[in-house]
Amino acid sequence: MSNKELAEFLMQQCQERGLSLRSLSINSGLSSGTVHNIIKRKYKPTLFSLNRLADYLGVKREYLWQLAGLLEDMDYSTETKFRDPQVRFHFAQVDKLPAEERNLVLSVIEAIIINLKPKPKASRGQTQTATVSQAAKERPK
16 A cells, blocks of 8 residues: 555654654544554555544645545545535535534545445455445345
8 A cells, every 4th residue: 555655744744743653643633553554554544534634733634635645536626516416415414514523424425435436356266245336236126
């Protein structure tokens, strides 16, 4: 997994601010394990984790998203319009929620999207668990 630039940025910020990784995690509201795994690049960080780190460090959220490689295939233009009126309606409702509730809804949406993305096929001899999207395709109609 990549994220080398993100890990280097976070380490640099800790060094410049005289922070340990533990204090970075505590001050950003994340577990020590989460911050450690982001630094060691053991998994791709979630938007929630990146947002917490960005808010604590006082940097733009989009900057950390870019360092984590999340902006490559996404359009974050302010002119982006939702084509589906139902999506537009629901996101307008989410936008009106208090920050804590909005973050919860967004983390649930993120988890669903991650689970719906196609997974790489398992190599020969490995078992592969069915994803949500695969289960939906296989469901009798």
